[in-house]
Amino acid sequence: DSLGSTMFITFMIHILWTVGLHGSNIALPFTETILMKLGGENAALAQAGATEGYHVLAGSFLDGFVYLGGSGMILGLIIALIIAGRRRKEMIVLGGPPSLFNISEPMIFGLPIVLNPIFMIPFVLAPVVCAAISYLAIDFGLVAPVIMAKIPWVTPPIIGGFMSNGHWSGAALAAFNLVISVIIYLPFVAASEKMDAKREKNANM
Template identity: 30%
Template sequence: MNNFIDKLSEKLLPVAAKLGENRYLKVLRDAFMLAFPITMFGSFVVVFNNLPFFSDDTKGSLGSLFGNGQNATMSILTIFVTFGIGYYLSKSYDVEGAFGGAVSLAAYLILTPFTMVTEGGEAVSGVLSLDRLGAKGMFIGMIAAFIAAEIYTRIVKKGIVIKMPDGVPPAVANSFAALLPALITLFIFLMVNAAVSGFFDTNLHDVVYSVIQKPLTALGSGLPATLIAVFFVQFLWFFGLHGQIIVNSVMDPIWNTLALENLDAYKAGEALPNIVTKPFMETYTVGMGGSGSTLIVVLLLAFFMKSKQNKEIGRLALAPAIFNVNEPLLFGMPLVLNASIFIPWIIAPLVTTSFNYAMMAANIFPTPTGVIIPWTIPVVMNGIMATSSVMGGVLQIIDMALIGLIWFPFLKLVDKVNLNTVSMTD
């Protein structure tokens, strides 16, 4: 086992380290975190408006009164993400971030049709459709933001700027310095949009959605790709690397887009199109005690093991684990680089992810609605909030029972070793 782990780590860890330090993945992660407080507010509004014990009339009234809480946050998530990409990418090149963010956002809007077709087939101009600012526009927004910020920062770095004399207020000087790079960058996007609209009678939103976003989200929503992602989260954590940060940097654009699609369907009273979404990944992995869903492991250590070492680790790790913080267990037991628990650490989340996918696909348990739940909300409560159903919490209880069954024999072996070690020292 140790030889296998060593050989596997030699091949994969350098790649994971490079991914973790990749400029663009770090910018993408930071951009989504910039939008996190805003989307969280929108999620709470959606949860409140659709509490399970409210009647349909009450939900309708609350939607009319408070619906803008979601429309102005989660429904236009792409706006915040594009600004964040421009801001953080510019800062990574030591260029003023605010102007980079504004230019990226403007570039994305230049590519966005200011028309929409009503259900009656009538074209209305001068309006922005919410779906193009949310789920449907996510990938074109990210692509436009990265390209715009790259062009903008390269122009600034080449010194193609208007320099104001000393004594001019910094805000004014910065605005003039950004003028030429912004004009050139936005002119390029305007010409691209004109070419696509004029020669092909379409828009880049629809092209990117059909050619890139739709296939990628279809792939990312499937069980095989999800299990691969879960495996790498667990595998990287085993070596002390933050698996969530590395894997989520790649997968978050897909999972967040799928979550927005679910949320739009949920608001419209339609069937939810996706099982795998960001809330699915958070609620049914991290949301049950931290990475690896280890709350049940902590409980087993604290109350069902005999060695003093295991009991103390379990009891010390219990309070943080309730709020899905499991670093005390990861580094205290430790789980990191502990070959004796490598198998349950890897296998248990794969089993529960497969089980949950099958249960939701069969409509036995509800699918997460797309609302983003804070990862520190305790288990059961977060399951109920994510699915707007008590059954979402029940599924987590079943998951923890499955995880406990997988872990228990390995924990007993560790416990036996600890007891033997103590008896030998005595």
């Protein structure tokens, strides 16, 4: 339960996705056992009225604050595509609705992100950065600790943040992270648009 371990776990889950492996399922033995156990301990502390001794990386930490739209913070990518991805409208339609329930596979394999040298970078970077932000926000007492051992993984983003700690600060942190993920994705969406435009121009010559 440290900042380093939080970033490492998040990194490994997402780097596996970029080569076509289901990182979330591979990490399931850890996320479904250790994190749920620590989340249960946090819940017991909350029930007892404790003000300290809470674990930071616990329970629904990842579901509430990192998996916003699914692995890779895909909802952030969807919003970035809406802002700057004129050539990706079909992917917005295909991946947007599922991302509201944290289903990221249509984008991961449809865009694709797997083995895509442009989108692989923000797909890994956004969750790692937001996992670090979330850890520090909770560790410094800016956000209430996670007290839910497990929320349904299909809980929509921001609502999941609130459910994770039962406090408005959880929703605020999730919303903040979503904005950060959009900012991270935007330059890569713009770069992809430029490359697509160049390819179209060359094809028409």
